Each structure stands twice: as structure tokens, then as C-alpha cells.
Amino acid sequence: MSKTYIPTNVRKDLWVLSGGRCQFRGCNARIDKNFLTDQKVVVGEYCHIVGDSAHGPRGEQGRSSQLASSASNLILCCAKCHKTIDDKALASEYPEQILVDMKREHELHVQRLYDATNVERSIPLIVTGRIRGTPTAIPVDIARAAVLRKTEYTRFPSYSEEVLDLNSIPFIENDPTYWVTVKRSIDDAIDGILRRITERKIQHIDIFALAPIPALIYIGSKIGDRVQVTVHQPQREPFDKWHWPPEKADPPPAVTYFLPEHEGPLDELSVQFSISGSVECDQIKRVLPDAKIANFQVPSPSHSVVDSPEVQRSFVSAWRSFQGEIHERYGKLSKLHIFPALPASLSVELGRCVLPKVIPEMKVWDYMDGCFHNSLSCFMAN
Incomplete structure (x- = not known):
């Protein structure tokens, strides 16, 4: 654990640059509250990229002392991610360049949010349901990130997202009661979303769905084509699941x-x-x-x-x-x-x-x- 005093102005810079979130890739946890008690408390820690001691994690004679209190050499992390980065047994997995890249990516993401103007608000609609008996899941934070990146930060997903979870319906799919329950659940969810749009609280719906095909068709029929909608397609190849692949068919297949x-x-x-x-x-x-x-x-x-x-x-x-x-x-x-x-x-x-x-x-x-x-x-x- 670092013993170096971090000046107040450097600490403020780090909080602004990080948006008050853990900068460890894939974490992004808020570090201004205890999620167990919901109390406001600072749980973030200042992690050195080049250790502030030559004998510390990623430490280097000369550079350690020079960079000890530099904002460019510090990333803000939650306690778990800080411990992971500095663990001796994991030293080979978190060299200096990996941490530099994490810091740069996170701060660029935050800067784009700060810079965004004329941003359109959207409701993420997350739909999950059993497919051939297997439950599905879509992390809400992954869906939000996909909206921001695919729109180049011109559409901002609301934090009052609609999550429609059909996994827990206690009937099998070939039971008529299953579809009656599915229909009722969809009606309740979509009616609520359409009310928010009618009240002009939102302009757009971003749909992320992994559920039986009949349920998805019914959802589409409830929403209709008079509402602005983007339907995101999950991908199977080893790139980001909700992003378009880097290579695509050209031209698209003829329908x-x-x-x-x-x-x-x-x-x-x-x-x-x-x-x-x-x-x-x-x-x-x-x-x-x-x-x-x-x-x-x-x-x-x-x-x-x-x-x-x-x-x-x-x-x-x-x-x-x-x-x-x-x-x-x-x-x-x-x-x-x-x-x-x-x-x-x-x-x-x-x-x-x-x-x-x-x-x-x-x-x-x-x-x-x-x-x-x-x-x-x-x-x-x-």
C-alpha cells in the first residue's frame, strides 16, 4: 500500500478524470458509496501505475520518486481492484502498459460523456427469457455501454431502464399458461414504457432481447413503428456481444x-x-x-x-x-x-x-x- 501523500489538487483531478468510477477495465464501480448500506462514503483508492517505491509493484529506481504524486501515474480504483493490481502473484498480468491503457480508455470514455451535446435520451429495454429451457441474462451495464459506443455518445441510456425477465415464469413453454403469463408480463412492461414516451420523458427505446421468438414478435407488435426504436442484435463470434462485427457481409444477403x-x-x-x-x-x-x-x-x-x-x-x-x-x-x-x-x-x-x-x-x-x-x-x- 502506498505511503506517498497525494496532493489535494491531484486527487480532485483524478476524481474528475475518472467520473468517480473505478478505472479497472470492466469494473466501473461507483466509489463514493457503500452499496451494502447505501451510505455515502469514499471507498476509492489511489493506485500507482509505476510504484512509488523502487521495491513496490512496477517500481523502478528514479522513476518511482519522480512519478509518485503525478496524476498521470495514478488511477482511481475500488479496494478489490487495487488489491488485484498490486498482488505479487499477479504481477505479470498487470504490467505498466496494461494499466496505462486502462487509464487512457476509461478517461477517454468519461471525456466523451462530458463533451456530449444535443444528446438524445433513451430507455434501455432488457428482455430475457428461457430459450429451449435455458435461462438467459443481459447485464444492464453492458447494454448501456453498447448504446453509448454504437451511437458515439449521441444517445444517453436512462438509468430507469425497463427489465423484463421472463426466465422465472413457472410453466414450460408448450403449456398454454406460459404464453398467457408471457403476454401479461409484456403488456405491463410495454404499456409503462409507452406512457413515459407519451409524457415526453424519453425519445427513444434501445431493445436488448434474448427470449423466445413469439415473445419478441409480440413485443414488437405492442411497440409498433411510430416510436423511435433501435433493436440490438447479439453476436456469436468472439467480439463484443452487442456490437456490430468488424467484418460484415457486403452487400447484405438478399431477402x-x-x-x-x-x-x-x-x-x-x-x-x-x-x-x-x-x-x-x-x-x-x-x-x-x-x-x-x-x-x-x-x-x-x-x-x-x-x-x-x-x-x-x-x-x-x-x-x-x-x-x-x-x-x-x-x-x-x-x-x-x-x-x-x-x-x-x-x-x-x-x-x-x-x-x-x-x-x-x-x-x-x-x-x-x-x-x-x-x-x-x-x-x-x-
Whole structure:
């Protein structure tokens, strides 16, 4: 532990530069309160990059004394991270350059927040639910960081985020009670968000979702396309999960659709969405033997197909054109059956961009245990 006296002006500089947060990469904990008691108390510590003694962590004869009280050689850390950095057993993992990089990255992040002007406020909507029986999780701080960085600090996520956790619903997914409970939970959450937007407390929704596809489509249908929304797509490759990959398909994969041959009005239509995987006609015929089937697809269905905003826009454009052609060929349907193999973000966009005058009701089917099951119905308001 350092014995060097840190001048008051240097301490103030460090608090301003760090934004009152631990500067250890990935921590970012507030260091002005005890989270157990919620009492205001300084729990931050001043950590030397080059030790203030030649015999201390990362110490060096000559430089140690010169840099002992320099703000450029100090990072503000919580007690746990300070102990980690200075632990002798971990010395090889935290050399000088690693700590310099941590300090620079954190202070640049804080400076961008200080410099931001004309910032748009948004509500992060975090949606989690079991997928094939496995619970999912999305850390709120990771979602907030993704909004800031992807928008280059022009949109600021509210700290009164909406977290919709469907993991704990005590029914299995092929139980009708499960979907009734899901629908009620979504209604409560989205109605609250829309009230905040109507009251002009917020301008934008940032959606981060890992949940069953029918739930995501229903969420989209509740929000609609009259609200400013960004739907973030989780990535599977080893880069930041909620950031776009550095390399993407160019141009985006073509989204195409085919309508069944049918003359005159049509009451019901089924659509197989083969985007993240393939949906086969015989899977639909097992549950709807007389179904008229349309196809909506990309050349190579994949969970990684959504690698840029252009893919999302291409999907939405094709989906709207598809609905326009349905209306032109068959008139107004009474019901559209959705059989989806869709990435998370496109599931939400599908629900958002339904044209109620063409499709007053969508019935969404959920694929589980080798077959499709009836799940949710979305009734579209005109």
C-alpha cells in the first residue's frame, strides 16, 4: 500500500478524470458509496501505475520518486481492484502498459460523456427469457455501454431502464399458461414504457432481447413503428456481444419471398421465415394440413446473418413489400400464421412493422421438441 501523500489538487483531478468510477477495465464501480448500506462514503483508492517505491509493484529506481504524486501515474480504483493490481502473484498480468491503457480508455470514455451535446435520451429495454429451457441474462451495464459506443455518445441510456425477465415464469413453454403469463408480463412492461414516451420523458427505446421468438414478435407488435426504436442484435463470434462485427457481409444477403398461387381473396395465410434456420413446409402441414404457404428467406440461413443495420433495414423493407403484395393479390386477410426461424432483432422488427389494414391478426407458432406449437396471437390496432 502506498505511503506517498497525494496532493489535494491531484486527487480532485483524478476524481474528475475518472467520473468517480473505478478505472479497472470492466469494473466501473461507483466509489463514493457503500452499496451494502447505501451510505455515502469514499471507498476509492489511489493506485500507482509505476510504484512509488523502487521495491513496490512496477517500481523502478528514479522513476518511482519522480512519478509518485503525478496524476498521470495514478488511477482511481475500488479496494478489490487495487488489491488485484498490486498482488505479487499477479504481477505479470498487470504490467505498466496494461494499466496505462486502462487509464487512457476509461478517461477517454468519461471525456466523451462530458463533451456530449444535443444528446438524445433513451430507455434501455432488457428482455430475457428461457430459450429451449435455458435461462438467459443481459447485464444492464453492458447494454448501456453498447448504446453509448454504437451511437458515439449521441444517445444517453436512462438509468430507469425497463427489465423484463421472463426466465422465472413457472410453466414450460408448450403449456398454454406460459404464453398467457408471457403476454401479461409484456403488456405491463410495454404499456409503462409507452406512457413515459407519451409524457415526453424519453425519445427513444434501445431493445436488448434474448427470449423466445413469439415473445419478441409480440413485443414488437405492442411497440409498433411510430416510436423511435433501435433493436440490438447479439453476436456469436468472439467480439463484443452487442456490437456490430468488424467484418460484415457486403452487400447484405438478399431477402426474398414467394407467395402461393391463389386466385381471389384469401382468409388465412401461413409464412415460413427461414432466416436464422430453415422451416420446412411439411412442418407446417403437420399442424395446419390445409395451409396456403408463403416463403420468406435469405440464401444461406444462419444465426449470424444480422451483422449490420443494413441487414435489418433490408428485412424490414422486404417485409413491408411482402404485406403490400399480399393485400394486392388476396385483399385483407383475417389471420396470418407465422412459422419463424428468425434472429432476435428481426423478430422484434417483424412485429413492429405489421400493417394492421392488411393483417389484423398474427398467430405465432413456437418450434419446440421437433414440432411447432401454438403460442401467441397478436391483434393489430388500426
